Amino acid sequence: MTTSTVQPLRHFKVPETAWVERQMPHYTGAERERVIERIKTLLKKQEATLVAHYYVHEDLQMIAEQTGGCVSDSLDMARFGKEHPASTLVVAGVRFMGETAKILSPEKRVIMPTLEAECSLDLGCPADEFIAFCDQHPDRTVVVYANTSAEVKARADYVATSSIAVKLVEHLKNEGKKILWAPDRHLGAYIQKTTGADMVLWDTACVVHDEFRTRALVDLKQEHPDAAVLVHPESPAGVIELADAVGSTSQLIKAARELPHETLIVATDSGIFYKMRQAAPHKTFLEAPTGGHSATCRSCAHCPWMAMNGLGNLLEVLEKGGNEIHVDETVRQGALRSTQRMLDFASSQHTLVLGRGDA
Structure with a gap:
């Protein structure tokens, strides 16, 4: 890779x-x-x-x-x-x-x-630079995260969300394809490790998930030894390694409901707690620690x-x-092609299985 x-x-x-x-x-x-x-x-x-x-x-x-x-x-x-x-x-x-x-x-x-x-992943993957990058790797199938502009989607072969990214790349790998992935490097690395696919990664990160810290999470886990750790795969690899469940937002809510643990440490945007508390009203939810507090961090576990x-x-x-x-019609048509492929692939999967191997 x-x-x-x-x-x-x-x-x-x-x-x-x-x-x-x-x-x-x-x-x-x-x-x-x-x-x-x-x-x-x-x-x-x-x-x-x-x-x-x-x-x-x-x-x-x-x-x-x-x-x-x-x-x-x-x-x-x-x-x-x-x-x-x-x-x-x-x-x-x-x-x-x-x-x-x-x-x-x-x-x-x-x-x-x-x-x-805006979105840091979208802003960190400007269309002109991304298109030039793709042109440097003409032999690769281009898969972009949904967190990208319409112009970037129009250059892609497939759009993916975190709920289907692993399965989609695994499917493309089985077809013998090499992958160009953009933009989140942590999610790309997680997909590559999980699937073993030949991948080239764009290098940017989500300002929320990039701030979660492995050492601080270990310390918090020691304070709550019976807690489960729920992690979005946009997080750094060290944080993912500590997870009891890795998944998209919907999959993490499912984990919150189904895991037997009464305390859950959550490494994603804290806005998700509204639905998690609905799913598991008697459980305790803790924010995973970030690289700073209040004015010293960019996100404090919540996207600005x-x-x-x-x-x-x-x-x-x-x-x-x-x-x-408004989206330019020529751009929209190109983006529709890759986005519709995402929807079609997601529909073909029916039920996504939650666990460390799914994103």
């Missing part, structure tokens, strides 16, 4: 989660209830459905649940938005999720609470761009419009 020389995180500045959250309006009591009810009314009036990722604030997840929308990982968000009859999709997440919705549903209006909600989604800007976009996602 070889790795590209593109340096991670050089193309952008990461906003601090604490700073982002201070800029967001916080509603309490009766005002919060008023805003929530107003959002529900506007969703119904506009024949819109709210599609929310597990990592956004729990108020948005709750509204999506209560209004017939969707709370899920990026794979099921994409499927749900495509299949739902609503004329407007409101995507609470990061920009690539809105783009994916538009790629699959060009006839629908796709809006987001904010268009400033996911934190840009809130009740205030959700209400504003429904009242005033704007924040609409």
Whole structure:
């Protein structure tokens, strides 16, 4: 396995989660209830459905649940938005999720609470550099993570989410293909180790998962010896090695429900705790330790761009419009090809088995 020389995180500045959250309006009591009810009314009036990722604030997840929308990982968000009859999709997440919705549903209006909600993996894989990198490896099948721009997806042969990435690469390996993977280097390394595939990796990382620390996790595990460790495979290899379950967001929620442990240490974005507590209400959930605390870390186990989604800007976009996602039609057609292959492959798998060998 070889790795590209593109340096991670050089193309952008990461906003601090604490700073982002201070800029967001916080509603309490009766005002919060008023805003929530107003959002529900506007969703119904506009024949819109709210599609929310597990990592956004729990108020948005709750509204999506209560209004017939969707709370899920990026794979099921994409499927749900495509299949739902609503004329407007409101995507609470990061920009690539809105783009994916538009790629699959060009006839629908796709809006987001904010268009400033980016993703470090997307930003760390600019299309022009990525296309040049692919051109250097013309013999490889290009598989890109869903956390990428429409332009990057248009250059790819397949899109993958963490829930199907291992199985997809294993399938391609069995067909005799060599793989070019982008953009997350930790997930790529995990896939390569699990499948033994011949892979070249793009070199960038998620600002949330890259911060989880092996030594600190060992110390926390010693404090809670009966706890299970749940890890997303975007985490560093040393953290993955300590896991009792490795998987996508949906698979980690399943693990939280099914594992016998009463205490769970979770190495992914803390926004997932809303659904984990629903799945296992009597269990205790602890954040896996990161490289810093408060202002000294970039994420503190919560994506600063996911934190840009809130009740205030959700209400504003429904009242005033704007924040609409547009994708160039030529780019969309190319991205649709690789994205549809992802959906078709996922459908062919039926049931994904949870465990250390699945991502």
